[in-house]
Amino acid sequence: MSGRTTVLKPPEGAMAPVRHPDAPAPGELLGAHYDQCFGCGEQSGGLRLRVRAGEGVGLTAEFTVDAAHQGAPGLAHGGVLTAALDETLGSLNWLQRVIAVTGRLETDFVRPVPVGTVLHLEARVTAVHGRKIYCAATGRIGGPEGPVAVRAEALFIEVRVDHFIKNGRSEEINAALADPDQVKVARAFEVNP
Numbered sequence: 281m282s283g284r285t286t287v288l289k290p291p292e293g294a295m296a297p298v299r300h301p302d303a304p305a306p307g308e309l310l311g312a313h314y315d316q317c318f319g320c321g322e323q324s325g326g327l328r329l330r331v332r333a334g335e336g337v338g339l340t341a342e343f344t345v346d347a348a349h350q351g352a353p354g355l356a357h358g359g360v361l362t363a364a365l366d367e368t369l370g371s372l373n374w375l376q377r378v379i380a381v382t383g384r385l386e387t388d389f390v391r392p393v394p395v396g397t398v399l400h401l402e403a404r405v406t407a408v409h410g411r412k413i414y415c416a417a418t419g420r421i422g423g424p425e426g427p428v429a430v431r432a433e434a435l436f437i438e439v440r441v442d443h444f445i446k447n448g449r450s451e452e453i454n455a456a457l458a459d460p461d462q463v464k465v466a467r468a469f470e471v472n473p
């Protein structure tokens with residue numbers, strides 16, 4: 281059973297999400313938004329999530345639960361599963377070309393996820409109201425038809441690149457801004473770079 285807080289319900293006047301005309305084609309891999317990201321980067325201990333654009337403002341993602349992701353012996357940590365949901369939901373912003381950060385995320389843990397599992401995630405934006413983006417995701421064990429293990433609903437808030445420049449540690453921000461590939465990725469997120 282799920283008892284969502286009302287802030288995750290789109291208000292009256294919320295609009296249907298719009299896929300940006302330059303969004304990656306359905307089936308295309310999105311790549312990492314930042315190579316040091318715990319969710320989509322390559323560092324050891326991270327999730328190494330692989331995300332593919334879907335139809336509309338939707339996508340799919342996969343990650344393999346490894347020994348570094350354990351909470352109880354042989355089982356994925358709940359925070360790691362929530363991080364996978366957060367990363368998957370955050371990736372939806374590529375399809376809309378907005379930069380947004382998680383304001384609120386609620387997770388239902390439906391069944392335990394053993395180490396070695398390939399978790400298949402599916403996410404979509406449900407509504408947009410001003411800077412607020414409402415979205416939902418489901419994670420299944422083994423593949424798109426597998427049993428549901430986790431579900432989440434979230435509210436993302438649109439921000440400008442300044443959000444990261446103002447708040448991030450200067451070493452990493454300066455390195456990111458000096459990297460043309462990183463700047464290109466930031467622009468791919470933004471409607472008006």
Ligand SMILES: CCCCCCCCCCCCCC(=O)SCCNC(=O)CCNC(=O)[C@H](O)C(C)(C)COP(=O)(O)OP(=O)(O)OC[C@H]1O[C@@H](n2cnc3c(N)ncnc32)[C@H](O)[C@@H]1OP(=O)(O)O
Nearest residue numbers: 287313366367370379381382383384437439444456466469
């Ligand atoms: C070089 C860089 C490249 C970058 C590439 C892309 C990176 C992408 C990374 C993705 C990585 C993966 C993803 C991650 O892990 S993102 C990392 C985790 N998230 C964060 O760190 C966010 C931290 N929070 C903030 O910075 C601020 O609080 C934000 C920006 C979210 C809002 O502060 P801001 O001052 O801007 O706006 P506001 O306070 O006027 O609020 C605006 C509206 O929103 C409503 N509201 C707000 N919060 C909540 C809440 N909790 N529940 C319900 N509602 C909430 C609020 O009531 C208001 O509504 P209304 O009054 O208008 O109706």
